Amino acid sequence: MSRPFLRTELCDMLGIEYPVFSAGMGPVAGGAEPVAKADLVAAVSEAGGLGVIGGVAYSPEDLRAEINKVRAKTDKPFGVDLLLASNFLHVRGGIFSTPAKNAGSEQASPSRDLVPPETRDALRKMAENLGIEWLEAPPPPPTWEVPEGQSYAGAQMEVLLEEKVPVFASGLGSPAPFSRALTDAGIKIVSLVGNARAARRVAEGGADVVVAQGTEAGGHTGKIGTLALLPQVMDAVAPLPVVAAGGVADGRGLAAVIAAGAIGAWCGTAFLVSDEANQPALQKQRILEAGTEDTVVTRLYSGKTMRNITNPLIESWEASGIRALPMGLQGVLTRDLLHSISAAGRDDLLMNAAGQTSGMLTETRPASEILHEMVADASHLLGARLSQRVQVQVAV
Ligand SMILES: Cc1cc2nc3c(=O)[nH]c(=O)nc-3n(C[C@H](O)[C@H](O)[C@H](O)COP(=O)(O)O)c2cc1C
Numbered sequence: 001m002s003r004p005f006l007r008t009e010l011c012d013m014l015g016i017e018y019p020v021f022s023a024g025m026g027p028v029a030g031g032a033e034p035v036a037k038a039d040l041v042a043a044v045s046e047a048g049g050l051g052v053i054g055g056v057a058y059s060p061e062d063l064r065a066e067i068n069k070v071r072a073k074t075d076k077p078f079g080v081d082l083l084l085a086s087n088f089l090h091v092r093g094g095i096f097s098t099p100a101k102n103a104g105s106e107q108a109s110p111s112r113d114l115v116p117p118e119t120r121d122a123l124r125k126m127a128e129n130l131g132i133e134w135l136e137a138p139p140p141p142p143t144w145e146v147p148e149g150q151s152y153a154g155a156q157m158e159v160l161l162e163e164k165v166p167v168f169a170s171g172l173g174s175p176a177p178f179s180r181a182l183t184d185a186g187i188k189i190v191s192l193v194g195n196a197r198a199a200r201r202v203a204e205g206g207a208d209v210v211v212a213q214g215t216e217a218g219g220h221t222g223k224i225g226t227l228a229l230l231p232q233v234m235d236a237v238a239p240l241p242v243v244a245a246g247g248v249a250d251g252r253g254l255a256a257v258i259a260a261g262a263i264g265a266w267c268g269t270a271f272l273v274s275d276e277a278n279q280p281a282l283q284k285q286r287i288l289e290a291g292t293e294d295t296v297v298t299r300l301y302s303g304k305t306m307r308n309i310t311n312p313l314i315e316s317w318e319a320s321g322i323r324a325l326p327m328g329l330q331g332v333l334t335r336d337l338l339h340s341i342s343a344a345g346r347d348d349l350l351m352n353a354a355g356q357t358s359g360m361l362t363e364t365r366p367a368s369e370i371l372h373e374m375v376a377d378a379s380h381l382l383g384a385r386l387s388q389r390v391q392v393q394v395a396v
Pocket of ligand 1: 023024025026027035054055056081082083170171172192213216217218219220245246247248266267268269270272352353354355356357
């Protein structure tokens, strides 16, 4: 098959062949290892798209090692995604908790006393109803120390600047504190947003490209659908270019967002089931088996609204009415519950972030195949097919 052809402004801006990112997907359940590691990132970049490392959970040292792994596999451009949350979250042992001030010490993690007794009782009851024995989690493993006077993301950012990675993506927050240094280092800034207000903020904060991420998306997500959000973000940040995310998993989705004015797509769920994604087999299988309505948005796993494949634990959490703690502290609230679940081998109840396109994915495939089919179909749709199906008259 000849190589598909589809170019937009994004290709020229980033030096890539196809206007498609594989999303910088962070940690999988039960570990601090991201979904989007060097294998996936290099496969997508080598195939002509732009692969992005899900860097949020990495220590600076591990982040550098992962960047070097990508460079050993491809000389094509790639990116690193970090979360610039105001309460700089820290991911330890697979749970979202607050940054360590003294890594490994008792003070490093907030105490479970933070959880009101009635909430603990309700969580215990939840476990009991699911047939799970309640266990107290051991202290989280020691982690890297945030250097004095530096923020969590700031320490990671130094690595990006030193390594001069081609693209930095911010999944949360504004790039403003880092944008001058990134731009001076020749690093393009891509910022994800879920509403027009955030879009204006990241545009003012120095983003080169804004990604409008609709509620369809897997992982942390907002309330507005992609098709409604995209034009509002475009209007908010014009003339800055906009990429669409959330719900794009094949050539039809890619063609639709390009036709609506996006210069490309940022895709997570489509690549979650690729051979190269660092995602447990059980979780890939559950995505492949999911139907149209099998994802839900819950604060259970991180304190922030996150789209997941549904499961009985999410259902009972949502029914319980327990208020989630803010991102950064929710991990303290759920630590014993999720530890008990892991110990019982009920991995089906753990976080399985995935988007609404899960319902249309049926097989695992190499990432290059997913990308090339998506691009070939979009190119065919936007070229030959559209002119067969739609008649338009251009006024002269
Ligand atoms: C398992 C998983 C992990 C994710 N982790 C991150 C992350 O660490 N940082 C980030 O910016 N976005 C993250 N996302 C969101 C993606 O970047 C992306 O916006 C989303 O997957 C796009 O929608 P789609 O899933 O419909 O393709 C994650 C998504 C998934 C499914």
